[in-house]
Amino acid sequence: MKPNTDLNDALMARARQVIPGGVNSPVRAFRAVGGTPRFVQRAQGAYFWDANGTRYIDYIGSWGPMILGHGHPAVLEAVQKAALDGFSFGAPTEREIELAEEILSLVPSMEMLRLVSSGTEAGMTAIRLARGATGRTKIIKFEGCYHGHADALLVKAGSGLATFGHATSAGVPPEVVRHTLVLEYNNIAQLEEAFALHGADIAGLIIEPIAGNMNFVRATVDFTRRCRELCTQHGALLIYDEVMTGCRVALGSAQSVYAQSIPGFEPDITVMGKVIGGGMPLAAFGGKRAVMEQLAPLGGVYQAGTLSGNPVATACGLATLREIKKPGFFETLSAKTRRLVDGLSAAAHETGLPFSADCEGGMFGFFLLPELPRNYTQVMKTDNTRFNQLFHGLLDRGVYIAPALYEAGFVSAAHTDEDLAATIEAAREVFKLL
Structure with missing residues (x-):
C-alpha cells in the first residue's frame, strides 16, 4: 500500500528548486513516461529500495555497470x-x-x-x-x-x-x-x-x-x-x-x-x-x-x-x-538474460500483443512491435502510450525497467530465477491490461 506521504514526491519537489528538472541526467526525470522518479536510498544485489522503502527488481543496473549486482x-x-x-x-x-x-x-x-x-x-x-x-x-x-x-x-x-x-x-x-x-x-x-x-x-x-x-x-x-x-x-x-x-x-x-x-x-x-x-x-x-x-x-x-x-x-x-573473468560467468549470465527475454515474449504473445525482443550477454531490449527494428525510424513506430502503461504497470508490481522507450535493459549475476519468474509474471499481468 502506498504511504500517505510519498517521500519520492517530496524529494522531487525539493530537487526542482536546486537542480534543473530535479535531476542530474535528463532520463531520470520520468518526463518520457510521466509520474514521479523513484529516489533510491540503497541497493543490494538485484534490488534497490526507494525513499518510501519500496523494493524494486532493478533492470537498469546504473545503466549497465552493475553486471555483478549491487554491493558485490x-x-x-x-x-x-x-x-x-x-x-x-x-x-x-x-x-x-x-x-x-x-x-x-x-x-x-x-x-x-x-x-x-x-x-x-x-x-x-x-x-x-x-x-x-x-x-x-x-x-x-x-x-x-x-x-x-x-x-x-x-x-x-x-x-x-x-x-x-x-x-x-x-x-x-x-x-x-x-x-x-x-x-x-x-x-x-x-x-x-x-x-x-x-x-x-x-x-x-x-x-x-x-x-x-x-x-x-x-x-x-x-x-x-x-x-x-x-x-x-x-x-x-x-x-x-x-x-x-x-x-x-x-x-x-x-x-x-x-x-x-x-x-x-x-x-x-x-x-x-x-x-x-x-x-x-x-x-x-x-x-x-x-x-x-x-x-x-x-x-x-x-x-x-x-x-x-x-x-x-x-x-x-x-x-x-x-x-x-571467472569460468562460466558469461554463459550463466547469458542464459539468465535469454530466459527473461523468452519469458516476456511468451507472455506477450499469449495476449496477442505485438512484441519483439532480443538480447546478448547481459543486455536486452524489447519493442511493442511485431518484428525487431533495424534503425531509428523503425524504432519510432513503437506504441509510446502502451509502453508508458507497461512501464508504470511493472513499476507498481515492483519491477524497474528504463523509464524511456529508447533504452536497453540489463540483467546482473545477482538476478535469481525467482526474480526472473516474478518479472515475467508481472509483465503477463500488465500485458493483459494493454
Whole structure:
C-alpha cells in the first residue's frame, strides 16, 4: 500500500528548486513516461529500495555497470581498501597500469588505452584522436546512436547525403556540427554513397555495434563488414563505441561477437565505460599503438583529466573485471538474460500483443512491435502510450525497467530465477491490461 506521504514526491519537489528538472541526467526525470522518479536510498544485489522503502527488481543496473549486482563483496572490499589509501592523487598509480593491462587482455584490438572519467569524455577524445591521426575533419555517425553529449555528436540527420547534420541541442553552433554526417543505421547503400561522396575527407566512423539508446538494435553482420571495408579502403578510422556493450554482451565485448562472423574483424579505436568501472566514474578509449601515440605527451592531440585513473575507481573496475573473468560467468549470465527475454515474449504473445525482443550477454531490449527494428525510424513506430502503461504497470508490481522507450535493459549475476519468474509474471499481468 502506498504511504500517505510519498517521500519520492517530496524529494522531487525539493530537487526542482536546486537542480534543473530535479535531476542530474535528463532520463531520470520520468518526463518520457510521466509520474514521479523513484529516489533510491540503497541497493543490494538485484534490488534497490526507494525513499518510501519500496523494493524494486532493478533492470537498469546504473545503466549497465552493475553486471555483478549491487554491493558485490569482492568489489566492496577492493573499494574500501583503496579508499583507505586515498581518494585522489593527481599522480600515477600502479593500479592504473593493472586495469589497463586487464582491459587490453580482454580486448586485443587495443594495444594501448587512456583512462578517463566518463563515456562522453572518451567518445569526444576518440573523435579528436581520429581527426588528429588522419589530418581530416569529417565524422560519420548514425541516427539513434548516442556517443555522449559532446557538441560534435549531438546531431540529427541532415536532409540528404550532400548536407551534414543539424544540432539537436541548443548551444551547439551549426559550424560545430557541419563536419558530422549522420546516416541511417544498417543502411549499406547510404553508407557506400557517403564514402563515395566524402571518403577522402572522412577521419572516422563512430558506431554503437549494438545500439543501446534505440533500446536494443543490432548492426547486421553485412553492415558491420561494410563499415570496416570502407574505412580501410578510404583511410578512415573505425571507432567502436562499446561504452554500453563493453564486457557486458561478452567478455571480449561486442567486437568479439562480430569477429565470430567476420574473421579478423576489429575496430581501430574502441571506446569503453560502464562495466570497466564497476559503477564508479571511469571510462577508456584505446587502439593501436601508432594511433594512441598521437596523444599528448607523445603527440599533438591533447587530452587531460584531473580524476583520470582515479585510484578508487580503478580498484572498483579491476575487481569487477576479475570477477566476470571467472569460468562460466558469461554463459550463466547469458542464459539468465535469454530466459527473461523468452519469458516476456511468451507472455506477450499469449495476449496477442505485438512484441519483439532480443538480447546478448547481459543486455536486452524489447519493442511493442511485431518484428525487431533495424534503425531509428523503425524504432519510432513503437506504441509510446502502451509502453508508458507497461512501464508504470511493472513499476507498481515492483519491477524497474528504463523509464524511456529508447533504452536497453540489463540483467546482473545477482538476478535469481525467482526474480526472473516474478518479472515475467508481472509483465503477463500488465500485458493483459494493454
